[in-house]
Amino acid sequence: MSVEQWVFYVLAAIAVGGAAVTVFARDIVRAALGLIVALLMTAGVFVLLSAEVIGLVQLLVYGGAVAILILFALMITRAREVTYRLDGPQKPLALLAGATLAAAIGVAVVGTVFPTNTDHINPVGFVEMSTALFQTYAVPFEVASLVLLVALVGAIIIARQEERQ
Amino acid sequence: MMPVLGYWFGIAWLDAILRLAVIAGVMTVVVIFLTYAERKVIARVQQRLGPTRTGPAGLLQGVADALKLVLKEDLRPTTADRWVFELAPFMVFVPVFLTFVAVPFTRDLGVRFLSLGLFYIVAVSSLNIVGFIMAGWGSDNKYALLGGVRAAAQMISYEVPLVLTVLGVAMVASSLDIRVITERQDVVPYIVWQPLAFVVFIIAGLAEMNRTPFDIPVAESEVVGGPTVEYSGIRWSFFQLAEYSSLFVLSALGADLFLGGYIWPFGSNPPGWLQLILILVKTSFMILMIFWVRATFPRLRIDQLMSYCWKVLIPVTVAQLFFNGLVLVYRWPDILLLVFSGALLVGATAATAVAVRRAARRPRDAQAVRDRRLQYARGA
């Protein structure tokens, strides 16, 4: 077992732990902190998979995003609710569904023979990826940026308080 | 690879540990010196003497402070969230520590030379926002929480112009490798081609580091130290460590990106000692400038801070990026970079000045803003 694999196990374990905190924690800020742990470790996994760019993008985007999430959580969660039960009444069912889903995915992964040779990683170079992003998929990229812009404008319009209230 | 810090013993994990140790040591020394330097510089600006007693000319003042902090009791409020409270200083410090990894000091001196170094620094440096929030929330203290929220809002906002200025330089150099960027400046440093980027870089950097005039999150007169209010001893020292380390890293990065780093003005490959001197001089220049700003400007209000970021800095930096793109794609002469960037700088300065003067003439504006904020706080 190579060092890389050990590193992967450690990262994955921490990530799953963070994710568990995200979904099981009773406190929303802790949940958010668990989320950032999970996301950072996943970014580490990306780097291990030699997708450094995506890993860094993940850091860049989610560092800020999670901070914002926490801000909002603090802002709109009433004080008595911070320690209030975060979970709804359908917890057992949700647990069952989640477990079944994990089992189904596991069975599917184990039972699938992947068509191409998957015995080692083929790194995607930065230049190669940029070419794909800005030339081959330039139009989808532009559309994605447009989506982002529209979402931004929409968010502003939705969130803005009416002037005459 | 670099000969100074090459593969020691040829063992990867040992190598990594050694490097971390070196970073920690260097940073500690640098921070101790910087605290002393700041106190001295500001004292001089304010026509005081500053620390003089400890050691020759007070040189050991920093060491003494550090010792005191380490020895002090590490307090924790009983209602604080234990894990969050205790991990927050590390969450603030680690990203700075990680940014240190990618900064080249000379051609051969540096922890790691990454081809995506600039991107890496930008990505990692954004993480310490979370640390401030953790500190603010975990302390279970109103001022701390307020400070943490302020820090988050400010740092997220100013990250955008910071990234955009860095991106401008990266465009001109057409690389994300900091060494490559530095070595493209063997003739003309990028401060010439991108004066606006340089100015915005310093401003946004100040905001990122919560330094005056953007020290709103930690303002003693408002939130009594903000997120760090409940910290003491070794944990508080980590905040200090993080602040001065990031000051140092950012200055070094600014020197590399805008001032020609370890090369300019001595051609493409000056000798190693000269490179070290060059980078130290330029970093010191940056640091001194930041101290100078701190000693000069009063603190801004948070709404002014936000308006300045979203209404001035981001538009002009985006415009600069756009012009850079035009010049680079159509291969116009480089002088146009200076023309556009300079024009934008002048325009932004003029606009800011006009806005400041107008705001000063309308005191009711501030009152109105305060009223609205009160209204909002009451849940209206």
Place this chain on the structure above:
Amino acid sequence: MVGMNAAWLLPAIPAGAFALLLLVRNFLPRKGDWVAIGAVTASFVLFFFVLHDLMTRLGPNFHGVSTGFTWLKIDNFVLRVGFFTDPIAIVMLAAVLVVSLMVHVYSTGYMHGDSRYGWFFTVLALFTAAMSTLVLADNLLLLYVAWELVGICSFLLIGFWWERQSAAEAAKKAFVTTRVGDVGLLIGVILLWKKVGTFDIQTVLHAATSGQIGHTYLTVALLFMLLGAMGKSAQFPFHVWLPDAMEGPTPVSALIHAATMVVAGIYLLARMLPAYMVITGLGTLIMVIGMITAIGAAVIACAQTDIKRIIAYSTLSNLGFMFVAMGAHALTGGMFHLLTHAFFKALLFLGAGSVIHAVETQEVGDLGGLWRKMPITMGTFVIACLANAGLPVFSGFFSKDLVLEGVMHGNTPYYVALLAWVFLSGIYTARLFMLTFFGPSRDHHRYEHAHESPPNMTLPLVVLAVLTLLAGWLALDSVGRALGFPGGVGEFVFVHEPEAYRFSFTVAFAATSAGLLGVLATMYLYWGGGPERARRFADYSPDVYALIRNKFYVDELYQAGINYGVLGLSHAVAWFDRYVVNDTGVNGTAQLTGWLGYRLKFLQNGKLPTYALAMIVGVLVMAIVALSMHS
């Protein structure tokens, strides 16, 4: 030169007139009656061009000419509006157009001052168009459409005075009764189409005669078509609607319920005769049905007192006679009788209408001695009566002889029965005109008031009387040749080979003596003093008289069937509908849905996590199914 390719214009012109009148009749002078008359006249003139063209082409290998256009096209199935012109159609068309024209003209007088004068002509125009289409149709579907259209016209015109309860009832009765037959026709058409794959009549006939259609299948299809013919031609047991149809205006009775529409059934049989000839038993069946209708109607006619009903039963009787002719495959005679009957029966009706117009009653018991007041009507009426009685020289004589001769070969019992029918015809015909025009006037007030009809009513009478006098002579070869036909009617209308009319002295003598006997006996009964002798004669057997007087109680039988059978069934169905369909089915479904909705609505609790859970469960089920299907 306008010829047979213009045959489509014959229905098209009245159809155009109908459309015009339907839209703007109230804005036209005289409510647009001239439009209808002009259209029919135009068709009538055009008819002669078609006839001329047909005669130039007539020959041993000539079957007919088909013109028209595509109606609709579905894949390779083409439906045509096609017009098929052959001698059979021409004979029928002659009857239709002549009588229609006469009735149109007559109606300007008879219907004068009626509140729905324009509407009357509108429907008449539609009827003329529809009837021409029916006659000329080259495919069964178009024929069926026209068949229903004339049914509609009949319905509208019987119920023309729908303010009268009896008229509305009669219209409904006619419509419902013929509908039974129409459905049969539709089924027959569909059956034939399913087998042959086309509606084209000639193709169907060819398929039938060449044995492409199995005999059992063909028999069933033809029996259904026979049902249609029986309904339209009011054969027993569907005959009940025709006497009641006399509630309509008299010109309508003349046109639709004597001369044209009711013989559509005969025409259908004539058109499909080659197919009917394939199945041996069908001819006998048709003959039996026709014979029952003919004799029964003739007997009933002897005891009726309503002048129009007597003529209506006479019509029924003649229709039965034509059915017998068709059943005996005496096509030539049947079609010829159709033509002559159209003339003299229309004449009878129009004469009766003239009388009714004058005295405003239909009861023969209130009439009498009118010959002094209305000489023209009387003259033409007598001619029509003599033709109906089948006395020599008049057209009925020739056509009847032609049929009798056709029947006589190998069908002696039917021949004898038909001689009895001729006798009965003589009786009721003589009774009719004796009671109407001779003897003392039984209602003085009405007698005083009576007057001859205006010229626009008497002119058609005269024209039809002339036709009644002369049309019969067409049977003779020499007369036919002189007029330009290849021969007499026998040469003109035939199925397999021309059958030239050979005047048979035996048949003529037997028939004439039978008719004459009936006439003379009746004249004796009613001569001079009125109906006393006849009443005494009836009193010999009051039961039998009552039976005949009440039309063998067929209507009552039907009414009982409706009362007990249909209404009983309706009650059962209504119960089923109310409790099973409505309460359990409709309301039950609604209540079940409502109850379920009330229960299930709580699933829609507005909480997003619930919805998300449902979604995930769905995805999981699909995933598990997919996985288990793969492994």
Place this chain on the structure above:
Amino acid sequence: MIPLDQVLVFSGILFALGVYGVLTRRNAIAILMSVELMLTAVNTNFIAFGVFHRPSLAVGLVFAVFVITVAAAEVGLALAIILRIYRQRTTANVDEVDILKW
């Protein structure tokens, strides 16, 4: 060298945890966090398939970029909506935002 299926199992666990969080959380922000978790799991899959496929597919990485973009847009809009709801109903509890029920 990490085997592909281990990465996939890892992402599957993350995804399942995210699903559980979406189903069980009542606070809208917490639900949003769980959704982020699911998106990251999906991204892991994209990248894994992208790099393990031979010849390597830049498409997987490009897709990951798009997913992150859309996730950012989604977070922005969702937060705006949550903020709006909070202003109207003074709660971010999705159980209490159920006026669309029967």
